Ligand SMILES: Cc1cc2nc3c(=O)[nH]c(=O)nc-3n(C[C@H](O)[C@H](O)[C@H](O)COP(=O)(O)OP(=O)(O)OC[C@H]3O[C@@H](n4cnc5c(N)ncnc54)[C@H](O)[C@@H]3O)c2cc1C
Ligand code: SF4
Ligand code: SF4
């Protein structure tokens with residue numbers, strides 16, 4: 075039997091109100107369908123608000139010889155050719171138009187001398203390509219999208235968490251969730267569902283990610299039968315804060331290096347000269363993160379186990395204008411004045427390259443009616459994402475997902491949701507209150523973070539990964555007995571109990587995929603297989619749910635079209 | 650990490666809902682550099698798993714973690730424990746101007762309703778898309794707003810007089826300023842400011858400016874110029890025209 079619950083009906087339901095979700099919503103709305111957006115936090119607080127450094131688009135405002143081809147090449151090289159080339163192409167071609175559109179909706183970027191959008195250098199980009207607003211680009215972007223969406227009339231369900239996707243036979247029929255505030259349940263009926271829920275950083279201990287990054291969207295899609303692809307590729311951003319302990323992991327934007335910041339070890343050596351003499355501090359994130367980690371492991375780290383990042387050779391006024399929030403962040407949280415001395419930094423879990431496998435043009439997953447975009451979708455970034463390529467990803471594929479989801483909805487009859495599915499979803503949510511004596515979800519979460527941090531970090535080995543897998547399995551058993559106290563009224567312990575299930579599912583997928591990939595590529599470094607392997611370069615790892623267990627299979631990389639192959643050859647140094 | 654013997658801190662945290670509530674005492678270990686939000690998370694993890702708190706970025710960027718710490722409205726993620734006197738308990742209460750949902754979480758949905766009253770950005774027709782840094786700089790201050798609603802929380806028009814129906818509050822004056830002073834915007838929001846957002850009710854006490862974690866000079870740079878604008882438009886259309894032309898000439 076199901077309890078009384080409210081029901082809402084939309085043509086397109088979007089889960090997540092970050093850049094991807096809002097852009098999808100705006101586009102779907104423009105197609106004249108009924109759109110609902112659900113998000114776990116208040117509107118405007120999604121991760122996108124935290125993005126700092128900028129948005130990558132080959133507008134060629136600063137470096138006149140930049141164009142989409144160069145952006146495409148950089149993206150493919152950064153991703154070690156595991157990218158879906160079609161996505162990389164569409165992304166590079168469409169990003170400038172999406173940025174201009176954002177500006178026409180009211181966003182204000184920093185300017186060049188002659189009144190164009192200013193662009194800055196970033197790791198792995200061969201030209202000055204990142205459009206930015208000081209170091210608060212994400213805030214500008216989300217506010218612009220949020221206000222446009224609200225003005226156009228999207229219905230937003232804030233502080234509402236989705237816990238299950240509902241199906242009608244093979245296809246999507248909607249979603250089930252609860253209001254964080256009162257704990258009441260809610261059912262959304264929809265012909266198309268777009269997952270824009272972001273990443274999974276909260277499964278690691280040292281992370282730049284917020285409480286929302288528990289991999290819900292990935293787990294929801296997986297449970298509904300969708301493929302998850304390239305899950306071993308988790309990005310560790312090279313520069314998170316390392317001291318004091320309370321701030322560990324908070325991001326230090328790559329814009330610091332983009333504006334001229336230099337990395338040194340405790341002996342004052344500019345160690346990037348050893349690891350990437352050409353690009354130095356502006357090498358790709360995988361390389362810089364591994365380099366810092368190596369310096370620390372070999373005893374050349376700072377007192378608190380990191381490296382020094384110094385921009386104090388630039389004029390104080392310049393630093394305060396270009397990096398205002400970094401200036402305040404260090405002054406207020408770490409008593410460090412970055413205009414006078416170096417920051418102490420170290421790698422922090424930051425971004426998920428893997429995710430829901432989607433079609434490049436439409437963002438549709440392997441489940442009819444289920445779409446995904448933004449950090450929750452896989453493909454664009456391959457084995458390693460370049461900085462700034464996420465914000466542009468959100469706009470390009472958010473728009474495409476919204477468009478395709480609306481078209482799908484227009485062609486589809488109204489689905490039905492049988493009450494059994496709903497009753498089951500309710501029962502699952504209420505169990506932790508009913509069983510007595512189990513563990514606290516916080517304790518299990520801490521252990522999961524410890525396992526992932528120690529065993530599924532920057533450097534991986536077969537032995538560690540096997541240990542992690544058995545650790546995760548034990549935690550899964552313990553989670554099935556978890557107990558929560560209190561009422562359903564705004565109860566974070568209860569919310570975490572549900573989030574843990576997503577985190578464990580995704581952690582298992584990451585670990586299994588990492589175990590299977592016997593090579594080192596991009597963000598995935600196997601000490602026992604330190605080299606790139608051409609055979610593995612032609613394979614994606616895909617996990618899918620079969621008869622309630624996680625199955626992993628290899629799937630060939632889509633062959634690149636000849637004209638694009640030519641593009642990659644044309645320039646020297648194709649590595 | 651070196652094993653430093655840890656001192657303890659006592660916190661008095663409001664626990665309760667709309668019906669009833671009281672301050673409850675918790676003791677947490679004190680670590681260097683710790684912020685109030687860290688202490689709240691420790692309480693959640695070890696002592697009160699159902700303690701309701703909002704947060705997202707833990708870096709002063711999202712504006713989710715607002716509360717009243719020792720009676721002062723602040724972001725808990727940017728309030729260092731070592732900046733507070735430790736000889737007496739640290740009190741942590743929810744924002745007072747908004748209805749309590751539970752513990753430190755308040756119902757701020759009213760703000761989202763106010764926002765809907767504001768006419769969006771609309772560029773001048775046939776505008777050439779060029780802007781210069783000096784014109785953009787003028788607005789950037791207002792666009793830094795992270796919507797923590799601390800200014801709304803201290804404004805006496807809302808906090809003491811409960812004028813939510815007539816008054817939009819400092820956050821939305823900042824918002825209007827960010828649109829109005831956009832170099833290419835072509836909308837007049839004077840009537841909205843006057844009729845719907847009740848700008849006239851603000852008597853420039855500057856309490857809002859004092860609490861803004863983004864150091865936005867809400868009163869001097871947003872509210873006062875907007876008040877002048879309303880006056881101009883309502884009482885001196887000629888002056889308004891002159892200002893518009895001068896403003897455009899500067900670009
Ligand atoms: C500190 C930081 C700095 C960054 N800087 C940059 C940068 O300079 N340039 C760049 O390109 N990228 C940057 N990134 C990466 C980029 O910000 C993110 O990848 C991107 O914002 C993700 O956007 P999204 O739309 O996919 O998801 P998000 O913006 O994270 O939104 C996810 C949404 O899903 C909702 N959600 C999640 N689970 C559920 C559920 N179960 N039910 C309902 N709703 C749910 C959340 O509430 C949220 O609304 C940065 C990231 C961080 C953390
Ligand atoms: S200056 Fe105006 S808006 Fe600010 S607190 Fe005072 S009355 Fe409120
Ligand atoms: S103006 Fe300042 S105090 Fe008010 S909501 Fe914005 S950031 Fe917060």
Ligand code: FES
Nearest residue numbers: 707711712714726
């Ligand atoms: S948690 Fe984002 S401002 Fe405090």
